[in-house]
Amino acid sequence: MHRYIVSTLLVLLAGLTYSYGQVLENYNPKIQIKEKYELVPSAVEASVDLNIGSFPNSSFRMSFPDKSAVFLADRLWFYAQSDTNIRVSMAELATYANATGTASLALTIYKKGISREDLDIKKGVWTRASDLPRGAEPSKEALRAKDDFKDFLILAFVVILSLVALFKVTYPIVFQESLRPVTVFVEDSDGPSGVRVFSSDVLFTLLVFSMLLALFAMAGIHFMKLPIPEAIQPEDLNGFLLVWLSMAVLFMGFSYLKYIWIKIFSAIYHLDKTDFSQFFYMVRGLMMALLILFVVLLGFYLQGYAQMDRLIEILLSIFLSLYLLGLLRLFYLMIKKVPFKSYHLFSYLCSSELVPFLIIVKLVMG
Numbered sequence: 001m002h003r004y005i006v007s008t009l010l011v012l013l014a015g016l017t018y019s020y021g022q023v024l025e026n027y028n029p030k031i032q033i034k035e036k037y038e039l040v041p042s043a044v045e046a047s048v049d050l051n052i053g054s055f056p057n058s059s060f061r062m063s064f065p066d067k068s069a070v071f072l073a074d075r076l077w078f079y080a081q082s083d084t085n086i087r088v089s090m091a092e093l094a095t096y097a098n099a100t101g102t103a104s105l106a107l108t109i110y111k112k113g114i115s116r117e118d119l120d121i122k123k124g125v126w127t128r129a130s131d132l133p134r135g136a137e138p139s140k141e142a143l144r145a146k147d148d149f150k151d152f153l154i155l156a157f158v159v160i161l162s163l164v165a166l167f168k169v170t171y172p173i174v175f176q177e178s179l180r181p182v183t184v185f186v187e188d189s190d191g192p193s194g195v196r197v198f199s200s201d202v203l204f205t206l207l208v209f210s211m212l213l214a215l216f217a218m219a220g221i222h223f224m225k226l227p228i229p230e231a232i233q234p235e236d237l238n239g240f241l242l243v244w245l246s247m248a249v250l251f252m253g254f255s256y257l258k259y260i261w262i263k264i265f266s267a268i269y270h271l272d273k274t275d276f277s278q279f280f281y282m283v284r285g286l287m288m289a290l291l292i293l294f295v296v297l298l299g300f301y302l303q304g305y306a307q308m309d310r311l312i313e314i315l316l317s318i319f320l321s322l323y324l325l326g327l328l329r330l331f332y333l334m335i336k337k338v339p340f341k342s343y344h345l346f347s348y349l350c351s352s353e354l355v356p357f358l359i360i361v362k363l364v365m366g
Contacts, residue, residue, distance in 0.1 A: 022124050022125045023122050023123070023124040024055050024058055024122075024123045024124045024125070025051065025054075025055075025122065025123040025124070026122050027048050027050065027121040027122060027123070028116060028119065028120060028121060028122070030048050030049070031046050031047070031048045031116050031119055031121070032046065032047050032048065033045070033046050033114070033115065033116065034046070034047070036304060042112065042113065042303070042304050042305050042306040042307075043112075043113055043114050043115060043306055044110065044111070044112055044113075044114070044304070044306075045108060045109070045110050045114070046108070046109045046111075046114050046115075046116070046118075046119060047106060047107065047108045047109070048106075048107050048121060049104045049105070049106055049107070050093065050104060050105045050106075050107050050121075050123075051103065051104050051123075052090055052093045052094060052103060052104065052105060053103035053104070055090070055123060056090050057090070057125075058090060058123050058124055058125055059087050059088060059089045059090060059123070059124075059125070060087070060088045060090075060093070060121065060122070060123050061085070061086070061087050061120070061121075061122050061123075061124065062085070062086050062087075062088065062119075062120065062121050062122075063083070063084065063085045063086075063119060063120035063121075064080040064083070064084045064086075064109060064118075064119065065080065065083060065111060065114065065118040065119070066080060066081065066082045066083050066084075067080070067081065067111060068080045068109050068110065068111035068114065068118075069109070069110045069111070070107070070108070070109050071106075071107070071108040071109075071110070072093075072096050072105055072106070072107055072108075073096045073105050073106055074106065074108075075096070093105060107121070112304060112306050113306025113307060114306075148235075148236050148237045148240065149222055149240060150301065150302070151237055152237055152240035152241065152244070153215070153219065153298055153301065154298070155237070155241070156211070156215050156240075156241070156244055157215070157294065157298060159211075160208060160211055160212060160215070160291075163204075163207070163208050163211070164208060167201075167204055167205070167208065170204075171201045171204070174201045174205075178205065178284050178287075178288075179288075181280075181281050181284035181285040181288070202280070205280075205283060205284070205287070206252055206255050206256075206283065207248070207252060208287065209251075209255070209283055209286065209287040209290070210248045210249070210251040210252040210255060211244070211245075211248040212287060212290040212291060212294060213248075213251045213290060214244055214245075214247035214248040214250075214251050215244060215294060216290055216293070216294055216297075216315075216319075217247060217251075218240070218243065218244055218247065219294075219297060219312065220312045220316065223308040223309050223311075223312050224309045224312055224313075225309070255283070258279070258356060259275070259279045261352065261356065262275050262278055262279050262352045262353075263275045265348060265351045265352040266278070266348075266352070269344070269348045271338060271348070274334065274337055274338070277337075278330065278334070278352070278353075281326075281330060281333070282326055282327075282330065282353070285322070285326045285329075286319075286322070286323060286326065289318075289319060289322045289323075290319070293315045293318060293319055296315065297311065297312070297315055320360075320361060323357060323360075324357070327349065327353050327354065327357065330349065330353070331345065331346065331349055334349075
């Protein structure tokens with residue numbers, strides 16, 4: 001009885017599989033990927049030759065990724081705005097073959113970052129697939145779509161560099177000291193630290209730091225395709241700029257909350273004169289790290305690097321590692337500045353710096 005049930009299930013499964021389609025030729029292993037070599041290699045093209053001289057009653061089933069331009073016999077066939085699964089008869093392909101006078105057709109797909117896993121090209125007898133819709137050629141606007149995010153990154157970076165240049169002219173001494181964050185521990189501290197943290201040079205520095213942090217965060221959201229509410233999802237250059245400036249203001253507010261957090265624990269541990277130095281040392285160091293990392297990110301992006309999501313993960317890991325190294329360096333610098341034992345200093349830094357760091361790691365890594 002059990003054997004009869006198992007046999008029946010196998011027959012039904014085979015029937016369902018056959019009803020979906022029977023593969024006669026699998027072209028997936030034959031797909032060739034071509035890369036563009038500039039700063040780094042990046043896949044931009046996939047090609048394969050289709051044999052239309054055999055199995056005249058069969059058809060091709062093809063799957064293409066979104067935003068890919070498909071060429072057949074060096075002619076634009078159609079543009080896949082979204083993920084596309086089509087079925088093409090041999091008779092339709094014969095019209096292209098008659099134009100070339102050959103028994104094979106060159107199928108070429110252009111898309112930045114394309115891979116074999118994105119494609120599925122098979123010849124067979126199919127019962128479920130969509131025929132290629134007529135008039136599927138893309139409009140000129142679709143093929144020449146403007147990358148607003150690339151323009152935004154360039155414009156935002158120019159704005160940040162302009163602010164840095166303005167800061168250098170306005171505060172030349174502070175600018176030179178900012179290149180060496182450790183100097184914040186040897187600066188003269190006249191007046192309460194709460195007054196200094198609201199001075200014009202500090203506000204300017206926090207503004208540039210917040211704008212860099214917001215720009216890096218927006219790049220991560222965009223390249224890693226993280227879900228965001230549609231109400232705040234930008235669609236053009238002006239939208240990107242508005243979201244960026246809003247995030248910069250938000251991060252600037254978080255920076256002051258971080259300073260208040262440090263000030264609370266510095267008061268508990270009776271380190272009232274070191275809270276500003278500690279806070280500004282980390283801001284300077286992280287700002288320089290963000291500036292260098294963003295230059296790397298922008299360089300890869302302008303060169304057409306395909307795996308930007310992977311690059312973001314690497315740069316994020318580097319940033320968090322530099323953050324942790326900055327905390328270790330801070331521990332070393334403060335050993336000579338505090339009146340109590342090293343394990344008390346370690347306890348203080350765990351409370352004032354390591355806890356916010358772990359919260360950031362948790363939010364970023366999910």
